[in-house]
Amino acid sequence: MENNDILSKVKKIHFIGIGGSGMCPIAEILLHKGYELSGSDNAESDTLARIRSYGIPVSMGQRAENIKDAELVVFSAAIKDDNPELVAARQKGIPTVERSVMLGMVTRHFPNTIAVSGTHGKTTTTAMITQVLLEAGLDPSAIIGGKLPLIGGNGRVGKSDTIVCEACEFVDTFLQLNPAISIILNIDNDHLDYFGTVENAIRSFHQFCKQTTGTIIVNGDNANALKAVEGITNARIVTYGFAPSNDYCAADIQPTFRAREQFTVLKKGEKAADISLSVPGKHNIYNALAAFAIGDLMGIDAQQIAKSLHAFTGVHRRFELLGEFGGVTVADDFAHHPTEITATLTAAKEMGFSSVWAVFQPHTYSRTYLLFNDFVKALKIADHVVLSEILAVRETNIYNIYAKDLAEKIPGCVWFKTFEEISDYVIKNAKDGDLILTLGGGDIYKCANMIVEKYKKLGK
Structure with missing residues (x-):
């Protein structure tokens, strides 16, 4: 280069x-x-x-x-x-x-670059790893896609030779990197407007693996991620997941209530640590396993890793609890792909709320059109669904797709043009014990803030 x-x-x-x-x-x-x-x-x-x-x-x-x-x-x-x-x-x-080219240049100044790739979970996992390394005294630099409460921002400058960063696959930006350690969390059918097919995405991840110099930590339960590491000989492959065949395995997973995931980490079949997370969802068990593997690889004591993973309370806009008002809980999440929405809503449904309201802002016409049936299936997990108009981002609506098309396929679903209308509707209809969860990769968080402000004005 x-x-x-x-x-x-x-x-x-x-x-x-x-x-x-x-x-x-x-x-x-x-x-x-x-x-x-x-x-x-x-x-x-x-x-x-x-x-x-x-x-x-x-x-x-x-x-x-x-x-x-x-x-x-x-x-x-x-x-x-x-x-x-x-x-x-x-x-x-x-x-x-x-920016991605500059990120590549900057990371080459750090002999121990840890790059977190995958279709879902990059920001949360990067933040988890940063917390684990920081609390173990390893003083990493970090570039995170969301705000980590521990550092009060989305990045830090450390004095060590380690940097933790996200490696985004969109338009192959992660191919600017040559990490010492790479993580592949999962590979899903996202960014098809660029890749065209999942197979093309897997090929890009394979090239990313070829550019990794030391170790690749891969989700052994994800078939596409395993395809990406096939034939890789330039780096050591370490697997994690729920299947016992993985190098790091989550066992004895306990039933959850209100955002507590509890499980045991087995390393090569032997118990390494008991973990109690403060963030909800099975997807976060996967993220935590990846973070545990990194910590273990860098020689951090297993109990210290467990302590940091328990202390991790999430990242801005990742199931971020905004408050409880008159018995109604309001939260906001970045989920904008069907797989993410499924994971987030499944976690929400397991948290003991009377009913879950999904307030979703579809993100790009191409994604909504190409994954239409997947969105319908994912959103049906919620008890009530409210949609905003589709956020165009960088596109024009050549697909002739609208929020009302999604709404027609989801029982009881309603859609509105403005956040004002959405916030009025959910406040009028949400009951004591309910969860209102705003979802989307755009500016739907403004709707969440509007709901919170309106509840406060009502004195709730």
Whole structure:
């Protein structure tokens, strides 16, 4: 990759969209490595406030003059080609790199890069691993897709040679990485607008495995993930899962009530530790097993790992409990793919609520159209379903698909155009002992906040 040595030749770096959750931690690491940074963004945010607290100058709005005397410009995937700062940089001959390329360059400064890949669970597992390593005194750097309460943000700069980061498969961004340790949590039929088929996705994960130098920790219960490691000889393969044949196995899984998953970890058939999680769902047992394997691989005492996994209370927008109002619990979750929705709603149904309300914002026309029947099946798990309009993200509606099409296939389902209407409807109809759970990868969290505010105004 021709960009590999660029960091050794520059001092001043400008970030377009520096407040983004994926940009902020990279900026922090580069700042601590002695680079002079500047940035721009279009909206105020917690991450932007954090960037400013380091004394990094940030311009609001994007204009050609913001790049000033930058020697390298970093931009996020959301930045369009006609962005005035990007155009100005290219006209001046200033090198420009997309965020995932910069992530690859940054991680190559860390001999022990731990990269967490998979269709679902990357953010939670990356956060779990960060907590395990940090509380064991290993001082890792981290780049996480959501806010980890322990560190008060979505990234940190450590003094060790270890960095933990997410490795996203979308448009093959994870192929910018050469990790020492890789994790494959699962491979599912997502991002088909890019991959076309699951087989193509598996091929990309296989290439990711070929770029791993030390160990690949793979979900041994996931057939697609196992296909991705077939024929891999450049790294050691370690498996985890519920099946006893895995190197790390979850045994004696206890029935759950209100967000407590309890199980025993067996390592090569021998008991390693009893685990009690503070986050709900069988999917989080898988995430915890992956984190346990990493901790064990790095020589952390099994009881210390168990303690950290118990202390882990989740990540922002991952089954995030927002409060209880007049007996009604309100929570928010990032789930936007049928597999994630199934896992989250199944966990919710096992938590002892009278009934579960799924308030879902479909995310992209292509995903809604291509996985239509899977969405219907997943959402039917809830007792009541309320839909918003489909969030377009980067697409136009060439599929002629609408929220009402989903609603027609789900018994009792209703849909509304605005969050205002949705919040009024659920507050009017939710009963004591119910859970209202907002779901989606877009801005449905605003609807959750609206519901909370309305309950507060009602004095609940």
